[in-house]
Amino acid sequence: MASIFSKCLKLVYSNAPLNRLRTLALRLDGNSVGEDVYLGPSLLVITDSKSKEVHVSVGDRVSIAPRVTVILVSGANKSKLSSMIPWKVGSVHLSDDCWIGTGVIIYPGVSIGKGAVVVSGSVVTKNVEAFNVVGGVPAKLIKVLEPF
Numbered sequence: 001m002a003s004i005f006s007k008c009l010k011l012v013y014s015n016a017p018l019n020r021l022r023t024l025a026l027r028l029d030g031n032s033v034g035e036d037v038y039l040g041p042s043l044l045v046i047t048d049s050k051s052k053e054v055h056v057s058v059g060d061r062v063s064i065a066p067r068v069t070v071i072l073v074s075g076a077n078k079s080k081l082s083s084m085i086p087w088k089v090g091s092v093h094l095s096d097d098c099w100i101g102t103g104v105i106i107y108p109g110v111s112i113g114k115g116a117v118v119v120s121g122s123v124v125t126k127n128v129e130a131f132n133v134v135g136g137v138p139a140k141l142i143k144v145l146e147p148f
Helices: 002-016 019-028
Strands: 044-046 054-056 068-072 092-094 131-136 139-144
Touching: 002 019, 002 131
Parallel strands: 044 068, 054 092
Antiparallel strands: 131 139
């Protein structure tokens, strides 16, 4: 039953017309969401029902643009490759005041630092330091911002 409830919440935080509903649904699904957060529509959090220990942690004043994908669990499923390539599992942490651009993909176990910016369309495979602007596939450092 919990799995059905979680799937319903995923529909809400991905498709609800109001930001307040999207952030509430993300919280109710076991994730941490700070104050004054913007979650753009079509947020996709990839996980599975067996991985209860992983979650998304969103700090205060974080802005997540539309169509962002956060991967918490990734593996080859039933493919024979799964015996050769281990599953990647990890929580994702978005620190205060960071900005995630449209269409960004964030890999399992990644932390994005305070005031960091991830340019639209980027694939984030490694941690991003505070006040860094990163972009590309994979995301690389573009610029360091002045801390506030």
